[in-house]
Amino acid sequence: MAGTGRKWLLFLLSLIATILIITLLVDIFEKQQEARLTYIKIKELQPGEPDPAEWKTNFPQQYADYMKTTDTETLFDYSKYGRYGGSEAFSKLEKDPRMKRLFAGYAFGIDYNEERGHMNALNDMLNIKRLGDKKPGSCMTCKSPQVPLFMEQYSPAEFYMTPVKELVEKHDFKHSINCADCHDANTAEIKVTRPAYMEAMERRGTPVSGDDHDRMRTNTCVQCHVEYYWQKDDNYLTFPWDKGYTIESIEAYYDEISFADWVHAESGAPLVKIQHPEHELWSTGIHARGDVGCVDCHMPYKREGSVKVTDHWIRSPLMNLTNACLTCHREPENEMRDRIIEIQDRTYHLLDRSETAIIDMIDMIVAAQNAGATDEELTEARSFHRKAHIRWDFISAENSMGFHSPQESVRMLGDAIDYARQGELSALKLVHKYGGTLPAKKSGDLSMLSK
Numbered sequence: 001m002a003g004t005g006r007k008w009l010l011f012l013l014s015l016i017a018t019i020l021i022i023t024l025l026v027d028i029f030e031k032q033q034e035a036r037l038t039y040i041k042i043k044e045l046q047p048g049e050p051d052p053a054e055w056k057t058n059f060p061q062q063y064a065d066y067m068k069t070t071d072t073e074t075l076f077d078y079s080k081y082g083r084y085g086g087s088e089a090f091s092k093l094e095k096d097p098r099m100k101r102l103f104a105g106y107a108f109g110i111d112y113n114e115e116r117g118h119m120n121a122l123n124d125m126l127n128i129k130r131l132g133d134k135k136p137g138s139c140m141t142c143k144s145p146q147v148p149l150f151m152e153q154y155s156p157a158e159f160y161m162t163p164v165k166e167l168v169e170k171h172d173f174k175h176s177i178n179c180a181d182c183h184d185a186n187t188a189e190i191k192v193t194r195p196a197y198m199e200a201m202e203r204r205g206t207p208v209s210g211d212d213h214d215r216m217r218t219n220t221c222v223q224c225h226v227e228y229y230w231q232k233d234d235n236y237l238t239f240p241w242d243k244g245y246t247i248e249s250i251e252a253y254y255d256e257i258s259f260a261d262w263v264h265a266e267s268g269a270p271l272v273k274i275q276h277p278e279h280e281l282w283s284t285g286i287h288a289r290g291d292v293g294c295v296d297c298h299m300p301y302k303r304e305g306s307v308k309v310t311d312h313w314i315r316s317p318l319m320n321l322t323n324a325c326l327t328c329h330r331e332p333e334n335e336m337r338d339r340i341i342e343i344q345d346r347t348y349h350l351l352d353r354s355e356t357a358i359i360d361m362i363d364m365i366v367a368a369q370n371a372g373a374t375d376e377e378l379t380e381a382r383s384f385h386r387k388a389h390i391r392w393d394f395i396s397a398e399n400s401m402g403f404h405s406p407q408e409s410v411r412m413l414g415d416a417i418d419y420a421r422q423g424e425l426s427a428l429k430l431v432h433k434y435g436g437t438l439p440a441k442k443s444g445d446l447s448m449l450s451k
Contacts, residue, residue, distance in 0.1 A: 105266075267385050
C-alpha cells in the first residue's frame, strides 16, 4: 500500500509539473506573439496624414503619450527637474533683460520665448510678435506635418517663398508637429521628411538613404533640431554644415559667404542669430561617440505588457531618469540628477559671465563711436563682437544648457568671454585715442584695461 501511495504521489506531482510547464510555454508563446505586433492596423490612413487624431485608432498608446506634450508647467516641477528649459512658455527677455541689448536691432530683441512641447509648436510660432506679415515659409518648415505635403504638391522652393500668413490662411496650415513628421502613415516606418537635412547630408557625402534603423531614429530629430539659415535671395532653407559641425566650422562657413542676420543697432557689428543647435553640440559630446542618440534619452523604450515600445511622451530626461539614464548609468537616481544639474549650473554661470562681457564690449564700442572712431578703426572690435556673440548664442539658443556636450560648452563660453574682452580692449584704445568718455562700468574695474 505504501508503494502504491508513493506511485500516486509521484504521478500527481508529475501531472502538476506538466501542467505548469505547459501553462508557462503557452504564456511564453502568447507573449512572443504579442511582442511581434508593433501595432494593429485597423484603418487605412492617407499618405502623410497630418491630423494626429486620425492616427489614434492604429496607435492609441503612442497617441496618448504624445498628447502629453500639450501640457506645460503643470508637468515640470523646477524644484525636482532643474531650473533650465522645461515646457513653460515664459519670456526670455523678461527673465534676462540683457537680451534686449544683445539682440538690439533684431526681432529677437522684441519677442523671444521659451518653447513648449511639440504639439504647441505651431501655435507658439504663429503668436510671436516678431512674425509679421511677410515672414517666409522657411521659418515654418519644422512646425507642421503639412509642410511635406505642400512640398510634394508644389516644391520646397515654393514653400520657402510663400509667406507664413498665406500658408495659414490660404492653405489651412493648422496641425502642429506630430506623427507624420517622422513616420509613414501605414507602415509606421521611420522617415526623414525635410529636404534641407537631406541636402546637407548629401553635400557632406553621407546621404541619409544609407542609414540604418537606429540612425534613422536620430535623423528624425536632427532634421529640425539644428542651426540653419535661409538664403537672402530666395529664402531657401540651408544648414551651414559644409565645413563641419563645430562652432569654428559654422563660423568659417558664414564668414566665407559674408552672411549676417542683422547689423547690431548699437555696435554696428554684423551678427549671426543661432537657432537651436542641439545636433551640432551633441555631435561633439560623449553620447554621440557612444552612438547614444536623441530618442534613447528623450523617447526611451518602455514596456506595455510584454511589448517594448518607444515612449512618445517626448520630454526632458530629468523627468524620466530610470528609463532615460539608468539603463546605462548604474548609480542612484538622485546622484544622476545632481550630476546633470551640476553641469547645467556650471554652464549657466559661464553663460551669465559671457553676457556681462559682451554688454561691456558693446558699451565700449558705443563709447568709441561717440568719441569719433571711424568704421575702419572699429573693424577689429566689431569682429570680436561677431565672434563672441555667435559662441554665446550657440549655447544660449541650444536647449540642454550645456548637457549635450559639457566640455565643448565650457570651451565655447570661455572663448566668448575672451573675445568679448578683447573687443572691449580694442574699443577702449580708440576711446583713449579720441579722448572720449568711458562708459559707466557695472561689472568690474576698468583700471587694468587702461594700463
